[in-house]
Amino acid sequence: MKVLVxxxxxxxxxLAAALSRDPQVDAVIAAPGNPGIGLLCETRPLDATDxxxxxxxxxxxxxxxxxxxxxxxxxxxxxxxLRAASFAVFGPGQEAAALEGSKAYAxxxxxxxxxxxxxxxxxxxxxxxxxxxxRFGAPHVVKADGLAAGKGVVVTEDRAAALAHAESCLSVxxxxxxxxxxxxxxxxxxxxxxxxxxxxxxxxxxxxxxxxGDAGPNTGGMxxxxxxxxxxxxxxxxxxxxxxxPVVDEMARRGAPFVGxxxxxxxxxxKGLRVIEFxxxxxxxxxQSVLARLETPLAQALLAAAEGRLxxxxxxxxxxxxxxxxxxxxxxxxxxxxxxxxxxxxxxxxALPGVMVLHAGTATSPAGExxxxxxxxxxxxxxxxxxxxxxxxxxxxxxLISWDGEQHRTDIARAAAAGEVAVPAGSSAPGGDSxxx
Numbered sequence: 109m110k111v112l113v114x115x116x117x118x119x120x121x122x123l124a125a126a127l128s129r130d131p132q133v134d135a136v137i138a139a140p141g142n143p144g145i146g147l148l149c150e151t152r153p154l155d156a157t158d159x160x161x162x163x164x165x166x167x168x169x170x171x172x173x174x175x176x177x178x179x180x181x182x183x184x185x186x187x188x189x190l191r192a193a194s195f196a197v198f199g200p201g202q203e204a205a206a207l208e209g210s211k212a213y214a215x216x217x218x219x220x221x222x223x224x225x226x227x228x229x230x231x232x233x234x235x236x237x238x239x240x241x242x243r244f245g246a247p248h249v250v251k252a253d254g255l256a257a258g259k260g261v262v263v264t265e266d267r268a269a270a271l272a273h274a275e276s277c278l279s280v281x282x283x284x285x286x287x288x289x290x291x292x293x294x295x296x297x298x299x300x301x302x303x304x305x306x307x308x309x310x311x312x313x314x315x316x317x318x319x320x321g322d323a324g325p326n327t328g329g330m331x332x333x334x335x336x337x338x339x340x341x342x343x344x345x346x347x348x349x350x351x352x353x354p355v356v357d358e359m360a361r362r363g364a365p366f367v368g369x370x371x372x373x374x375x376x377x378x379k380g381l382r383v384i385e386f387x388x389x390x391x392x393x394x395x396q397s398v399l400a401r402l403e404t405p406l407a408q409a410l411l412a413a414a415e416g417r418l419x420x421x422x423x424x425x426x427x428x429x430x431x432x433x434x435x436x437x438x439x440x441x442x443x444x445x446x447x448x449x450x451x452x453x454x455x456x457x458x459a460l461p462g463v464m465v466l467h468a469g470t471a472t473s474p475a476g477e478x479x480x481x482x483x484x485x486x487x488x489x490x491x492x493x494x495x496x497x498x499x500x501x502x503x504x505x506x507x508l509i510s511w512d513g514e515q516h517r518t519d520i521a522r523a524a525a526a527g528e529v530a531v532p533a534g535s536s537a538p539g540g541d542s543x544x545x
Contacts, residue, residue, distance in 0.1 A: 109130070109132050109133050109134060109172045109173060109407055109411070110133075110134055110135045110136075110137070110169065110170065110171045110172050110173075111127050111133055111135070111136050111137070111171060111172065111173045111174075111175060111407055112137050112138075112139065112165065112166055112169060112171040112173070112174045112175070113127065113136060113137070113138045113139070113175045113177060114138075114139055114154065114156050114162060114174065114175070114176045114177055114178075114181055114186065115138070115140075115156060115176070115177025115178045115181075116140050116141060116142050116156070116178075117142070117177070117178065117392060117467075117468045117469070117482075117484075118392055118393065118395075118396060118435075118466040118467060118468035118484070118486070118487040119177050119178070119389075119390050119391075119392040119393075119395045119396070119468075120138055120141070120142075120145060120177040120178075121142065121144050121145045121148070121466040121467055121468070121487075122390075122395050122396045122399050122400075122464075122466055122487075122489070123175060123177060123390065123395070123399070123406070124136050124138050124141075124145055124148055124149055125148060125399075125464065125466070126399040126402060126406040127175070127406050127407045127410075128148060128149060129405070129406070130405035130406055130407040130408060131405060132405060132407060132408055133405075133407045135149070135150070136148075136149040136150075137149060137150045137151070137152060137169055137171070138150070138151045138152075139151065139152040139153065139154035139156070139162075139165055140152070140153050140154045140156065142467045142468070142469075142470055142471070143467055143470050143471065143472050143478050144465070144466060144467025144470060144486075145467065152165060152169075156178060156180065156181045156186070157180050157181050157184040157186065158184075158186075159184065159185050159186045159188070159189030159190075160189065162174075162181070162186045162189060162190060163189050163190055163193045163195075166190060166193070166195050167193065171195065172196065172411070173195075173196050173197075173198065173407060173410060173411050173414060174187075174190050174195050174196070174197045174198070174199075175197075175198045175199065175410060176190075176197065176198070176199030176368075176389070177389060177390065178389060179205070179208050179209070179255055179387065179388060179389050180255060181199075182199050182200055182201075182202070182205040182208075182209075182368075182388055182389060183202065183205045183206070183208070183209040183255060184202070185201070185202035186199070187199040187200060187201050187202075187205075187367075187368070188201045188202050196411060196414040196415055197367070197368075197414055198367070198368055198369070198410040198411075198413055198414045199367070199368040199369075199388075199389065200364075200366050200367055200368040200388050201364060201365075201367075203362070203364035204359050204364045204365070204366045204367075204368075204388065205388045207355070207359075207366075207370070207386045207387075207388050208255070208371075208385075208386055208387045208388040208389075209254060209255055209388075210253055210254060211251045211252070211253050211285040211385070212230045212253050212283055212285055214385070214386050215228050215230065215285065217355060217358055217359070217362075218355070218383060220358050221354035221355055221357065221358040222354060223350065223351050223354055223355060223383055224350060224351070224380060224381060224382050224383065225382055225383040225384075226249070226287040226288045226289070226290050226382055226383075226384070227244070227287065227288040228285055228286065228287040228288070229243070229244075229285070229286045229287075230253075230283050230284075230285055231274065231278075231283065231284050231285075231286055232278075232282060232283050233278070234271070234274065234275050234278060237250070237271060237274035237275070237278070237284055237286055238271055238274075240286035241267055241270055241271060241274075241286060244286065244287070244288045244289070246264075246265045246267065246289075247263055247264060247265050247289040248262070248263070248264055248265070248266075248267060248270035248286075248289070249261070249262075249263050249286065249287040249288070249289050249290075250262045250263075250270050250273045250274050250277070250284060250285075250286055250287075251277075251284070251285040251286075251287065251385075252277045252280075252281065252284065252285075253277065253281045253282075253283050253284060253285060254280075254281055260277070261326050262326070263289070263326070274286065290375040290377050290382050290384060291375065291377055291378070291532075292375045292376040292377040292378065292531070292532050293313070293338070293375070293376050293529055293530070293531055294313060294314075294373065294374065294375050294376075294384065295311050295312075295313060295336065295339070295343070295347075295372075295373075295374045295375075295376060295381075296311065296312045296313060296314055296332070296371065296372070296373055296374075296391055296394045297309070297311045297312075297344065297347050297352075297371075297372045297374065298312075298369055298370075298371055298372075298390060298391070298394070298395075298398060299348065299352040299369070299370045299371075299372060300369060300409060300410070300413045300418060301352070301356050301366045301367060301368060301369070301370050301413060301418075302367055302412070302413040302414070302415070302416045302417065302418040302419075303356070303359075303360060303365030303366060303367045303416060304356065304360065304365075304416065304418075304419070305356075305418040305419045306348055306352040306353045306356050306370070306418075307409075307413075307418050307421070307424065308344050308347070308348050308352070309398055309402070309424065310334050310335055310344075310398055310401060310402075310426055311334065311335065311336050311339060311343070311344060312332050312333060312334040312335075312336070312394040312397050312398050313332060313333060313334075313336055313394075313524070314329045314330075314331065314332040314391070314393060314394050315329065315330045315331045315332065315517060315519075315520055316329060316330070317330070318330060318437070318441070318442060318515070318517075319517065320517050320518055320519045321519065325442055325443070326442075327437070327441065327442045327483075327484070328392060328442075328483070328484055329391070329392055329393045329394070329435060329484070330393075330434075330435045330437065330484075330516065330517045330520070331393055331432070331433050331434045331435050331516075331517055331520030331521070332393045332394040332396065332397045332432075332433045332520070333397055333430065333431065333432045333433065333495060333498070333499075333520065333521035333524060334394070334397040334398050334401060334430070334431055335401070335430060336524065336529075337495065337524060337527070338524060338527075338529040338531055339531075340376070340531055343376075343381075346381065347372055347374065347381065350381070351372050351374070351381070351383055352370055352372060355370060355386070356370070366388075367413060367414060367416075368388060368389065368413070369388065369389050369390050370386060370387075370388065371386060371387035371388070371389065371390070371391045371394075372386060373385045373386070373387070373391075376531055376532060377532060378532040378533070392468070392484075392487075393433045393435050393484075393487050394433075396431075396433040396464075396466055396487045396489045397431040397432065397433045397489065398431070400427075400431040400433075400464065400489050400491055401426050401427045401429060401430075401431050401491070402424065402425075402426060402427075403425040403426060403427055404424045404425045404426075408421075409421065409424065427491070429491045429492060429493060429498070430491065430492055430493070430494050430495045430497070430498040431489060431490070431491045431498055432489070432490055432492075432495060432498040432499045432501075432502045432520060432521045433487050433488065433489045433502070433520070434487070434488045434502050434503065434506050434516055434517070434520050435468075435484050435486070435487050435488075435516060435517075436484075436485050436486040436487075436488065436506065436509060436514055436515075436516045437483055437484050437485060437514070437515050437516065438469065438480045438482065438483055438484075438485050438511075438513065438514070438515075439512065439513020439514070439515070440513065441483040441484065441515065442483055445469070445480075445482060445483035446480070446513060447469075447471075447479070447480050447481050447482070448473070448479050448480060448481075449479055449480045449511040449512045449513065449514075450473070450477045450478070450479050450511060451470065451477075451478045451479060451480065451485070451486075451509065451510075451511045452509070452510050452511065453508040453509040453510055454478060454486075454509060456508045457488065457505040457506070457508040457509050458505075460490075460501065460504060460505050460508075461501075462490050462491045462492060462498075462501050463488065463489070463490045463501055463502070463504075463505045464488075464489040464490075465486060465487075465488055465489075465505065465509070466486065466487040466488075466489060467485075467486060468482060468484045468485060468486060468487060469481045469482015469483055469484055469485045470482070470485060470486070479511075480511060485511075485514075486509065488502050488505045488506050488509070489502070490502035490504075490505060494525070495521050495524055495525040496525040498521070499520070499521050499522070499525055502520070503518070
């Protein structure tokens with residue numbers, strides 16, 4: 109099997125690594141890839157958001173499966189164009205991708221499907237946004253309607269800052285989403301979908317804010333870990349039954365079957381589980397931790413989803429080990445990342461047992477050095493017999509990597525490893541609260 113992975117980041121690096129381990133895969137090609145992916149497999153230049161270019165490359169390579177990694181190509185209709193050219197594609201079409209491309213559309217789908225989520229107002233004016241902020245009270249949650257690379261959400265006690273973000277969103281879009289704040293630990297669950305059937309992967313938890321203790325602005329994600337030793341019994345089954353499968357059914361009813369990866373971001377609140385957001389692709393950095401534990405051949409699972417065979421594919425198999433991912437970010441991230449800083453220690457960190465160093469925002473300088481080329485630069489992924497062991501390995505590797513202004517969180521998975529994550533009573537119990545508001 110020959111697989112084309114579309115995308116340039118750490119998520120695609122993790123996907124390429126996992127796909128390469130599949131015994132039925134003869135070749136993985138990444139487009140456009142990055143310097144780290146280039147050490148693993150062939151890379152080809154590509155404008156990932158150009159449907160015609162994606163089809164031309166897939167035809168040239170004569171691939172058996174195309175995996176579309178990032179959200180922007182999906183929203184641009186790349187998966188539709190590839191399917192129209194008779195390729196097997198793992199990734200939703202343009203309409204289904206609106207579950208991530210538009211927060212307002214996702215709310216509409218959840219309401220139609222009876223999916224539990226935060227109460228929300230879709231505001232089209234600053235006055236409507238202000239009224240919604242007053243209705244829900246602090247902490248204020250303001251979400252850009254469109255794609256924002258993980259940085260379109262503001263959660264703040266400061267009403268003026270919340271209103272300013274709403275006004276900024278409305279300056280580039282005709283609507284902004286104001287939500288009630290959800291309390292409780294957050295869970296990320298990836299679900300493979302083939303338009304009819306929903307098959308969950310193992311859950312993970314990520315860390316959105318830039319600094320330790322969940323301080324500072326939101327980012328695309330500063331780290332993640334899996335499994336969740338504190339997860340209530342039956343949590344995954346409940347998420348599939350109350351969230352993922354109803355969404356798959358609703359999208360089919362709308363004539364836009366969801367084929368690909370549905371990322372369910374949820375909070376376990378005192379009133380039960382609630383959806384925070386949907387993404388329509390593997391989430392970064394949770395992908396790195398989850399795929400590090402997957403024992404089922406990934407390409408075969410994704411091909412089964414692309415061909416509508418998940419119902420007969422069989423259950424997924426998982427390592428009992430834990431995985432911890434720590435993201436290393438550039439100076440100035442997330443507001444104004446600095447690029448071009450040479451990176452030291454990559455080979456030394458990658459040589460540690462149980463460690464992978466995955467590239468996200470990197471490039472090769474004219475002098476042949478690997479340099480920073482984005483906000484989130486690297487993901488360090490480590491496995492171990494438990495979260496404490498995986499965490500120790502991850503931070504040992506992080507300590508070997510350096511560049512001017514490098515920043516990372518030091519508390520990824522710390523509370524979970526210490527048994528300090530508190531889950532509200534009754535927050536995720538089969539047959540529990542079903543009020544979707």
